[in-house]
Amino acid sequence: MSISPARPDEEELRAAVSFFSELGEDEARRLLRLLTPVAYAEGARLVRQGQPADGAYIIVSGSAEALTALPGGGEASVARLGPGSVLGEMALLDSGVRSATVVARTALRGYFVDRETFRLLLAQRERAAFAIRNRITRTLCRRLRELNAKFVAAGSAGGARPIAAQAPGPTRLQRGSCSFDYRRFLPLLPVFSAFRAEEIDAFVARTEIVEVSRGEALFRQGDPGTSAFVVVRGALEVDHAAAGQRQRIGILGPGRLCGVLALIEGRGHSLSAAARENTTLLEIHTREFEALFNGVDMTATKFRDAIDRELLKSFARTNNHLTRLISQAVIRGGKRASSKAEQLQLALAGVDCETR
Secondary structure: OEEEEOOOOOHHHHHHHHHHHHHHHHOOOOHHOOEEEEEOOOOOEOOOOOOEEHHHHHEOOOOOEEEOOOOOOOOOEEEEEOOOOOOHHHHHHHEEEEEEEEEOOOOEEEEEEEHHHHHHHHHHHHHHHHHHHHHHHHHHHHHHHHHHHHHHOOOOOOOEOOEEEEEOOOOOEEEEOOOOOOHHHHHOOOOHOOHHHHHHHHHOOOEEEEEOOOOOOEEEEOOEOEEEEEEEEEEEEEEEEEEEEEEEEEEEOOOOOOHHHHHHHOOOOOEEEEOOOEEEEEEEEHHHHHHHHHOOEEEEEEEEHHHHHHHHHHHHHHHHHHHHHHHHHHHHHHHHHHHHHHHHHHHHHHHHHOOO
């Protein structure tokens, strides 16, 4: 790799990368300060699978290929990356490891932005950085939906066997009152770990307290998204319905967020959620959620951090499920099992590459 001393070219980036074209001139210019020009010769490795991920790459000329090691040996191509492609943007939200090895197939030029510099710009309330984070979060939502679909298609849900689907019926939520002093529990919840007391108060003022009885549905797969929720006490069971059966995807306990994908994407719920036990929730209606998601004040910023952590935690959970399925397929052996293992590995490895 070589690092060019040249300044980032604004026109080049606007032509190559869609999210730069959406920024105003001042915002784009400030964001360019984050970028380090880089160049790679043909055959050079940009990143290696399994190594720590410390930032993202933007390709403006040339091409690269993402490769992943297969469970049975050898490697397979995951994606071809050309001008406008972004590699590793989720690393800007949190630390992790590279899901694939990326090799330059031609001489390649681009830009690199490291996570710490990006986080500093967020702390300085730069609107351009917030715009980029919104784009990354929406991309993460889409990839999480796709990965969950791969997991469901693989025919397992965290080791649980499919169980009979719930009969449809009205959702009954008790709103506006609570059987205990829930506010004193809020500072103990992970979602509020970085909040000051006054920020928790400001957040709660935007929500409604809700209690739901054991077995009651909070929302069903396909329902339009009208609210997101914070679990205060109790637990929610999240599952996917298909062919008259439902598969458990996960359990969300105190401090977890639920229903955010549908609100961020403006789509119906891809999963169902029901109370595993009597559960107390903070409900965030659409208008308030949008204000928090797009806000730049401290309360909104910390809530956005909590959303990103929740999405990454869900992503890691699905990754772990798929990794276990890959291991099971390898242990079973046979051509069919090996093919299944390879397909799941390709699904895992492709999540970190965004092609234009």
